[in-house]
Amino acid sequence: MSDLVLYDDELDEDCYRARLALALCGLTARLHAIDVTMAREQDAPSFRALSPAGRLPALQGVTGTDDLPTICGAMAVLRAVAVLAGPASGWAPVDTGEAASVAHWLSFAEYELTEARRLRRLALFGPSSDDCETQTSTTARDALRIMEDHMTLRRISGGSWFVGDRPTIADIALFPSFALCRDYGLSHDDYPALRRWQTCVKGLPGFIAMPGVPEYG
Amino acid sequence: MTEQGQDAPEEVDAHGWRPVALGLDLPPASVTGARIGEQRLAIWRNSHGDVRASDDRCPHRGMRLSLGFVRDDMLACLYHGWCFDAEGRCRTIPAHPGLKPAATIRTTTFPTIESDGLIWCRVDGVEPPESPPALTSPAHRTTPVRTIRVDAPTRSVALTLGIGPDDRTAWVKLPVHDIAETPDDDATGAATMVVVLHAIGREETRLYVLIEGDAPTTTIQRASRWASTLRDNVEREHKDAIVIEHV
Numbered sequence: 001m002s003d004l005v006l007y008d009d010e011l012d013e014d015c016y017r018a019r020l021a022l023a024l025c026g027l028t029a030r031l032h033a034i035d036v037t038m039a040r041e042q043d044a045p046s047f048r049a050l051s052p053a054g055r056l057p058a059l060q061g062v063t064g065t066d067d068l069p070t071i072c073g074a075m076a077v078l079r080a081v082a083v084l085a086g087p088a089s090g091w092a093p094v095d096t097g098e099a100a101s102v103a104h105w106l107s108f109a110e111y112e113l114t115e116a117r118r119l120r121r122l123a124l125f126g127p128s129s130d131d132c133e134t135q136t137s138t139t140a141r142d143a144l145r146i147m148e149d150h151m152t153l154r155r156i157s158g159g160s161w162f163v164g165d166r167p168t169i170a171d172i173a174l175f176p177s178f179a180l181c182r183d184y185g186l187s188h189d190d191y192p193a194l195r196r197w198q199t200c201v202k203g204l205p206g207f208i209a210m211p212g213v214p215e216y217g
Numbered sequence: 218m219t220e221q222g223q224d225a226p227e228e229v230d231a232h233g234w235r236p237v238a239l240g241l242d243l244p245p246a247s248v249t250g251a252r253i254g255e256q257r258l259a260i261w262r263n264s265h266g267d268v269r270a271s272d273d274r275c276p277h278r279g280m281r282l283s284l285g286f287v288r289d290d291m292l293a294c295l296y297h298g299w300c301f302d303a304e305g306r307c308r309t310i311p312a313h314p315g316l317k318p319a320a321t322i323r324t325t326t327f328p329t330i331e332s333d334g335l336i337w338c339r340v341d342g343v344e345p346p347e348s349p350p351a352l353t354s355p356a357h358r359t360t361p362v363r364t365i366r367v368d369a370p371t372r373s374v375a376l377t378l379g380i381g382p383d384d385r386t387a388w389v390k391l392p393v394h395d396i397a398e399t400p401d402d403d404a405t406g407a408a409t410m411v412v413v414l415h416a417i418g419r420e421e422t423r424l425y426v427l428i429e430g431d432a433p434t435t436t437i438q439r440a441s442r443w444a445s446t447l448r449d450n451v452e453r454e455h456k457d458a459i460v461i462e463h464v
């Protein structure tokens with residue numbers, strides 16, 4: 001395998017998904033910071049050559065040093081990382097049922113958690129040009145409730161993870177949106193099942209934190 | 218939804234005790250936030266299982282202690298790591314490791330008690346505190362189902378459940394067959410569900426759902442889904458009611 005390079009923004013939720021996946025799967029990547037604030041490096045031609053839509057995170061070096069385009073977007077990076085880690089790592093899906101359930105939650109993280117990501121960005125960095133007016137926090141809340149309801153049923157039947165009996169990339173895809181929801185004013189107090197799961201995620205070997213996600217708790 | 222077979226509504230003779238969490242939702246060495254009226258609380262459990270309640274405000278810079286964590290059987294503030302013991306006294310200040318903090322640096326603590334699967338707390342300062350209400354006969358243990366938050370006034374939830382509207386903490390017993398998902402659903406047996414309501418704000422209610430005695434996993438899961446549906450229905454009706462008021 002060639003060297004991995006992750007194009008990264010430290011405070012971005014999706015980039016954290018990618019860094020967390022690499023860390024938990026025991027892979028190392030060189031981090032290349034993209035300044036998305038004043039410099040808007042995500043729009044620079046050099047970055048657009050790697051990530052045509054200017055999307056972060058972007059992982060280079062998966063298929064070769066000059067693979068183009070790179071693997072762009074958190075969910076794609078998560079899948080790539082699980083494959084790179086290999087079956088022995090325990091992060092690749094073991095059977096069709098598990099793979100399908102993981103795909104379900106990755107899709108949930110991509111679409112249903114869009115509002116959660118947007119509200120956090122809005123709270124931390126203010127409105128950007130591509131923000132439309134109508135937003136309520138109920139959409140983000142409803143998505144977290146679906147996760148809470150699911151993990152309550154999982155806990156009742158003795159499960160600790162979103163899918164199956166061990167952590168999968170579904171957990172990595174969902175974790176940041178819950179862990180960071182305090183950034184835009186949602187409390188963890190109303191989600192006891194997700195709090196319990198969060199403690200399990202934080203206890204995984206290789207776990208890394210980010211600003212807004214304390215190492216403990 | 219519960220026209221028949223429902224016990225008469227019972228008021229909690231709570232003597233000032235209020236439910237703040239299901240015991241199950243507070244594992245050893247963890248902390249969570251709660252509210253009784255205007256009092257915000259950090260409810261935490263040490264590694265031996267003992268539960269404590271403290272004012273949710275760090276005496277250092279006023280940050281919320283419920284955002285912190287439990288270390289060495291003390292409640293640690295997330296921001297600068299000041300640690301508070303069971304009595305609320307500050308024991309360590311990481312920025313000054315050699316310093317023994319003054320006895321005056323402390324948080325207010327409140328009495329707690331764990332019974333029937335619930336953690337109760339009181340903030341009215343009455344001494345000596347009586348026991349919290351018995352939800353079931355002492356012979357029964359309870360099986361916790363879940364905590365669920367409803368974004369609607371407690372009055373609306375109580376109305377839907379058919380219980381007295383004005384109590385800030387109330388509870389109701391429902392036969393589990395009321396929550397059968399299909400008419401010929403017989404897996405529920407004769408179990409009884411206990412639902413405890415607690416107002417955490419004008420527009421927010423917390424429900425603690427338990428089952429009397431032991432219950433099979435399928436019944437507990439059904440009770441959990443019943444609570445989700447109740448939440449969604451009450452919120453929808455409450456929203457509709459607001460719309461009508463404003464027409």
Ligand code: FES
Nearest residue numbers: 275277278294297
């Ligand atoms: S605010 Fe709690 S230690 Fe500083």
